[in-house]
Amino acid sequence: MQDLLLSLLEDGSISIANFLLDNYAKLGMTNDEFLLYLQIKKEQSRGNSFPQMDKLADSLGMTSQNLFSTIQALQDKKILEIKQRKDDQGRLTDFYDFSLLYQKMIALFDNKVEETEKVATAKQENNIYDQIQIEFGRPLSPIEIETISQWIDTDHFSYDLIRLALKEAVLNQAYNLKYMDRILLNWQQRHLTTPAQVENSLNSRTTSQDTSSSNKDNQKKHIQIPLVKLTKDN
Structure with missing residues (x-):
């Protein structure tokens, strides 16, 4: 998956401008280095894979020495590489390669996703504690929180x-974790691991109880009441 994403980034199939704009400092890039990256990518999008130094320096308002130092800094930070490849005529040509930068971006993005998931998980956990306390009408003890x-x-x-x-505990007016624990253990033993499976099981139980109750009522209705002879024989 990461190889595919890296390939899409290199091909320009995925826009990275906003993400990089928000995070280039976290990736270790200075303002000048970020502007140089943008300038090189602009030239590459026009088919110029290795723009001349003087052209880059003029576009960025830098001296040639400052530009060289900036390129060297990007190489030292393992953000930029200068590589070679063959052109259509089989000649070796230089080009600027930002694959290392894209790898850093993917790693940073993965970390951000992981952090977001951790925050969401912590929020859900806190919500569970709050909901139980509200339904029980009291604060949870340290042992209950541990449970x-x-x-x-x-x-x-x-x-x-x-x-x-x-x-289920509230419906049965059992305001304690032991009752909830027995419920969860029962579901686990019956391999009910998703809310949908539990709901189906509860609905089936309710339907079965209703059917059983209806059958009992019908049996009562069909009980034969013996006729009593009200007159005496002479």
């Missing part, structure tokens, strides 16, 4: 599954 953490970290019960267990 919930074990459900999440050790038993790997999903947040939605814990919410369903809480719902």
Whole structure:
């Protein structure tokens, strides 16, 4: 997946301007280095894979010495490489290659995604604690907080599954974690691992109970009441 993304970045199939604009400093680039990158990419988009130094210096308002130092700095930071490849006539030509920069960008993006997921997970966990406290009408004890953490970290019960267990406990007026724990364990033993599976099981149970109750009512209706002879024989 990362190889595909790197290939798309190199080909220009994915726009990276906004992401790089927001994060070039985190990637270790100075303002001048970032502007040089943009200038080189502009020239490459026009078919000039290795723009001349004097042209770059003039576009950026730099001296040739400053431009050379900036290019050298990008190479030292493993952001830019100068490579060679054969042209259509088989001649070796130089070109600026930013593959190392794109690899750094992918790593930074992955870290940002991971951080976002951690924040979202922490938020969901806090919401679970809050919901249970609200339904129980009291603060959770340290032991109860540890129990919930074990459900999440050790038993790997999903947040939605814990919410369903809480719902069942409230419906049965059992405001304690032991009851919820038995519910979760029961679902685990029955291999009910998703909210959809649990909901289907609960619906099936309700339907079965309704059917059983209906059958009992019908049986009562069909009980034969013996006729009693009200007159005496003479």
